Amino acid sequence: MGRRQRRQQQQQQQQQRRGRGSGGWPEGGYADIVKENALFERYYRALGLVPAGEWARFMAALREPLPAxxxxxxxxxxxxxxxxxxxxKYFKELENQVVDGQTIEMPQPLSWYPEELAWHTNLSRxxxxxxxxxxxxxxxxxxxTESGNISRQEAVSMIPPLLLDVxxxxxxxxxxxxxxxxxxxxIEMLHADMSVPFPEGFIIANDVDNKRCYLLVHQAKRLSSPCIMVVNHDASSIPNLQITMSGRKEILFYDRILCDVPCSGDGTMRKNIDVWKKWTTQNSLQLHxxxxxxxxxxxxxxxxxxxxxxxTCSLNPVENEAVIxxxxEKSEGALELADVSSELPGLKRMxxxxxxxxxxxxxxxxxxxKAVPSSRHTQIRPTMFPLKDEEKxxxxxxxxxxxxxPHHQNxxxxxxxxxxxxxxxxxxRRPPKLPLALKVKPEPQPSVAVSSETGEGDVVTEAKGEDSLAKESAESKKDGVCGPPPTKKMKLFGFKEDPFVFLSEExxxxxxxxxFYALDPSFPRINLLTRTxxxxxKQLYMVSKEIRDVLLNNSERLKVWLAFLLSAWKPIYATVLPGLLFRPWP
Incomplete structure (x- = not known):
């Protein structure tokens, strides 16, 4: 027996001992994941989130595949x-079609999504x-889908942007x-008025995972908007940015914020089957x-x-009502919950x-x-419980x-x-203003990093090193150069990032x-930039004047990570893609 035959025989014997066939797969195939979790049922039954008499329908819906x-x-x-x-054309062709002996159910529009622009169907891939x-x-x-005209998106995922009222x-x-x-x-809501190629508003899209930022840029790229930039930062400590308002720099505050936080995801059991065997209350306690x-x-x-x-895509109050x-409570009246019961008519909700x-x-x-033993204080926090004061x-x-x-609208x-x-x-909140006679010039303080505690009205004292850095970069900003601080050099994955350089009028x-494209003389060429x-x-990028202002005012705070560009220019302003991806400069 030759060496190759002996090796094949040994492999077959090992596969037989492991219960696998000749192809390496388990004999009879992999077992289906059992859609049962006793702790999950015990937990949600006790909380009473599902109306009386609907529990069986609720669990049955969770075990059914999610409609596309x-x-x-x-x-x-x-x-x-x-x-x-x-x-x-296409929906009509589906009428009375029979596949595998079953008549195809016609796609139906989501009753609550405006203008019939969202549909669901039970057709599987x-x-x-x-x-x-x-x-x-x-x-x-x-x-x-490849051209960006259609997007596969879970129905409930469409709700938060609609309620933002952009x-x-x-x-x-x-x-x-x-x-x-x-x-x-x-992005679509920002460009609701097609007669305005450059809306005054803009979107800063952030994610902590730079690999997921590639997906984010890919999605934004298909819509070709000059009014979005992507940043790569920890959302819990995302820094304050500055913009120019009435000729002076001010902290950027946002009119609308979407806070779709990481969660345990037990609302996704219909598409993420692994949640059935991995679900535990520990996930919610760790994420709160x-x-x-x-x-x-x-x-x-x-x-x-x-x-x-x-x-969140979770049903757990620890991740939801407890956070809110x-x-x-700690806002002391600065925040209030909006009543959106009349918005999105047709959406069934609890x-x-x-x-x-x-x-x-x-x-x-x-x-x-008070009933939590001290040994569990690192696992369970006071903010996870409802208030005991009934009036508050x-x-x-x-x-x-x-x-x-899930069972209310599939x-x-x-x-x-x-x-x-x-x-x-x-x-x-700002401290009360002192009379001029009482104002005292403070002593220079060490550098203070921007953190989650820095916000409205906070005065951040910068060290002399940062002041000199700002002066050194001022000249380059005049020339439209937006890049990393000249005193720091950072290589990421072995590559040094090039700056963005805005084109001058000349x-x-x-x-x-x-x-070539017969562009109007009013085309804002100063919003064009290059990477060298x-x-x-070799390549030009396009941003709105508002994004340009954010770039030039925050080049020391944000590190340019990478950029994307459409392969061909088009004479419509709104189709020119900036696709900017940033990383914070440490």
Missing amino acids: TLRITGYKSHAKEILHCLKN KVLRKSPQLEKFHHFLVSE QPHHKILDMCAAPGSKTAQL GLQLRIATRGVEQLAEGGRMVYS ASLL SGVMQWKVMTKDGQWFEDW LKALNLERCLRIL TGGFFVAVLIKKSAMPWN DPLFSPIQT QEGKK
Whole structure:
């Protein structure tokens, strides 16, 4: 017997001992994940989130596959053309089609989504790919998805951007944006008026994971908006940015903030099957603190009168009402929950709860922080419990939160709360102004890093090193150069990032492009930029004047990470993509 034959025989013997066939797969295939979790059922039965008599329907819905949902993306005029094509051509071709002996259910519009721009269907990817009768429809969906005209997005994921009430002039922060489906909705709302190629508003989309930022840029890239930039930062400590207002620098406060925080995800059981075997209350207990820190940082950066939407794909009150209640309590009246019961008519929802309990991963219940033994104080925190003062609890209006249950409209589970900021947060309020005679020039202080405690009205004293750094970079900013601080050099993955250099009015690079595309003389060429100060400029990027202002005012705080560009220029302003991705400069 040769060496190769002996090796093959040994491999077969090992596979047989492991219960695997000749192909390496388990004999009989992998066992299906059992959609049972006794602790999950015990926990949610005890909390009473599901109305009486609906528990069986609730659990049955969780065990069913999630319907595919698609949203027609892009700007309104084009989206309506795609909708007309879908309804009058492809959906009609699906009528009375039989696949595997079953008549295909026709796609239906989501009753609560405006203008029939979102649809759901029970057609699986397997059926779409392998059925000859659906080949044309499948090819249409693939091509339109690649071009950005159609996006597969879970139905409940579409709710938070709709409740933000975005207007074209709003400055928007998306705190945990990746993979970017909600960000895409925000871009569409920003460009609601197609006659305005450069809205006054803009979107700063953030995610802590730089790999997920690539997905985020890919999503934003398809919509070709010059009014978005992507930053890579921890949302719980995202720094304050500066903008120019009336000729002077001011801290940037956002009109709208989307705070879709990381969560345990037990509302996604229908599509993430692993949640069934991995679910435990420990996940919620570990995430509560992070969720509260992110939400707190969000409201610090929210402008007075602004709106922030907090959302999770979890049903757990520890991640939902507990976070909102703690935020409202420490705001001392600066925040209030908005009543959105009349918004999105047709959406079935449950009101937020006023009372809940906390359970450990081993099934032990606690109804009050005082009952928690000191050995568990690092695991369970006071902010996880509802307030004991009935009057204070009632004043929070937690019933204005909304919870989406899967069996009500054949969706995933979700939670949303809409917060309105009435005044500055207590720890950010300005001290009373002193008379001129009492003002004393303070002694120079050490450098103070921007943190989550820096917010409205806070004065940050910078060290002399940073002052000199600002002076050194002032000249380069005059020339439109936006790059990392000259005194620091940082290499990421072995590559040194090049700066963004804005084109001057006299730069000869743009003239041939203007002539070729017959661009109007009013085209804002100063909003064009390149990635090099020396040598041949091979690529041009486009931003709005507001994003340009953010770039030039914050180059020492943000490190340019990478950028994307459309492969070809188009003579429509709104189709030129900036696609900027930033990383904070340490």
